[in-house]
Amino acid sequence: MSVSFPRLDRPILSSPMAGGPTTPELVAAVSNAGGIGLVAGAYRTAEDLADQITRTRALTDRGFGVNLFVPTPIDRERDEPSVRAYAALLADFAGPDVQPGTPRWDDHDHFDDKVDLLVQQRVPLVTFMFGVPDPKVIERLHESGSCLMVTVTDAQEAQAAAEAGADALCVQGTQAGGHRGTHEVAATPNGLNWQELLPQVQDLTSLPLVVAGGIISSEDVAQALGQGAIGAQCGTAFLLTDEAGTSAPHRAGLSDPQRTSTLVTRAFSGRPARALTNAFTERLDPVTPAVYPMVNHLTKPVRAAAAAAGDPDRVSLWAGTGWREIHGGSAADVVVHLCP
Ligand SMILES: Cc1cc2nc3c(=O)[nH]c(=O)nc-3n(C[C@H](O)[C@H](O)[C@H](O)COP(=O)(O)O)c2cc1C
Known part of the structure; x- marks a missing residue:
């Protein structure tokens, strides 16, 4: 069975x-402007996600999507020593006033409950x-009628997702923020950037990409459409919009002319992610184990304390490679600006 793209x-x-950063207001504004807004379902309980969906539906009659993180297999025996070692290094970086969090070795991000919810909610697009x-x-x-899109970063992942029955793929290049x-x-x-990866995926499948x-920019989107994509998924472009819930230090970091580069780092969560370079990445990137989501549990209180104190050097300043060109204003204006 396949379901067509909304x-x-x-x-x-x-x-x-x-x-x-993603709020019901942002999702609804993008859908109301003729695009599709995607609700961020990760790091939430099913009840919390239900509330996000209700709030989004109150703001738009148009289609929108919901994204979930597929749970990462956990191997406590193998990974606990490296997580403990990282906790000690993080405590040293955070200083005496903030304690790292406690790893939760049974954390599957409420995935099954959220799938049950989405089966009932019948949203047009569910992404993984x-x-x-x-x-x-x-x-x-x-x-229940949802179109399913899976994010892929190489040809093998694309093949696996297509064979499993995905209806569409999000082809993510190395430029991506977060x-x-x-x-x-x-x-x-x-x-691989998406311009290089897209033709590799097109050789494997005729699914919508x-x-x-x-x-x-509209030039980037024109290039994507010219290469055969049906659309562009943009995150960083919306981070400074009025509707985004981007924290004050994140906004400040994105607008700070002193910040010069991004890197792909495991420092914040244990999984690779692109962020602006700051004291956190400089100190912890070289020593972070590839253990998700336990590294995320450890860093959360450190990042929260820094956010409350307005300190951009100890929060995750997620940013894609285009961060220098982003601007504020309404999300609808950003959608219009992005369209060729
Ligand atoms: C702040 C931030 C948070 C993100 N969180 C998620 C997420 O929860 N789920 C997801 O599938 N992708 C997430 N991403 C990655 C995006 O899906 C997408 O690949 C990325 O925004 C594209 O690159 P760009 O930010 O340069 O436009 C996030 C990206 C950013 C910038």
């Missing part, structure tokens, strides 16, 4: 941005990051 009057999807969901999940969501969607937590992400990574 209607896109404008070829723009707003990235689901877990951890604050960090892997391909089980066949049963795909079957249940298909039966997490890389690599399916294997320990895999070193490749350096959305591209992501560093897309900031």
Whole structure:
């Protein structure tokens, strides 16, 4: 069974941005402008996600999507020593006033409960990051009418997602801000940009393809459409918009002319993700183990304390390679600006 991609009057999807930037207001504004807004379902309980969906539906009659992180397999015996070692280094960096968090070795991000919720909610588009969901999940969501899109970062992942029954793929290039969607937590992400990866995926499948990574201008979107994509998924472009819930230090970091570069780092969560270089990445990037989501649990209180104190050097300043060109204003204006 396959479900067709929801209607896109404008070829723009707003990235689901877990951890604050994506709000119901942002999702609704993008959908109301003719694109598709994506609700960030990760790091939430099913009840919290239900509330996000209700609030989004109150703001738009148009189609929108919901994104989930596919749970990463956990091997406590193998990984606990490296997580403990990282906790000690993080405590040293954080200083005496903030304690690192406690790793939760049974954390599957409420995935099953959220799938149950989405089966009931019948949203037009459900997207997955960090892997391909089980066949049963795909079957249940298909039966309830959702189109399923899987983020892929290489040809093998694309092949696996297509074979499993995905209806569309989000082809994520190395330019992307935030997490890389690599399916294997320990895999070193490749350096392919979406312009290079898209033709490789097109050789494997005729599924509709959305591209992501560093897309900031109408020229970028025109290039994506010219290469055969049906749309562009943009995150960083929306981080400074009025509707985004981007924290004050994150906004300040993105606008700070002193910040000069981004890097792909495991420092914040244990999974590779692109962020602006800051004291946190400089100190901890070289020593972070590839263990997700336990590194995320450890760093959360450190990042929260820094956010409360307005300190951009100890928060995750997620940013794609196009960060220099982004601007504020309404999300609808950004959608219009992105359209060729
Ligand atoms: C702040 C931030 C948070 C993100 N959170 C998620 C997420 O929760 N789920 C997801 O699938 N992708 C997430 N991403 C990655 C996006 O899906 C997408 O690949 C990325 O935004 C594209 O690159 P760009 O930011 O340069 O436009 C996030 C990106 C950013 C910038």
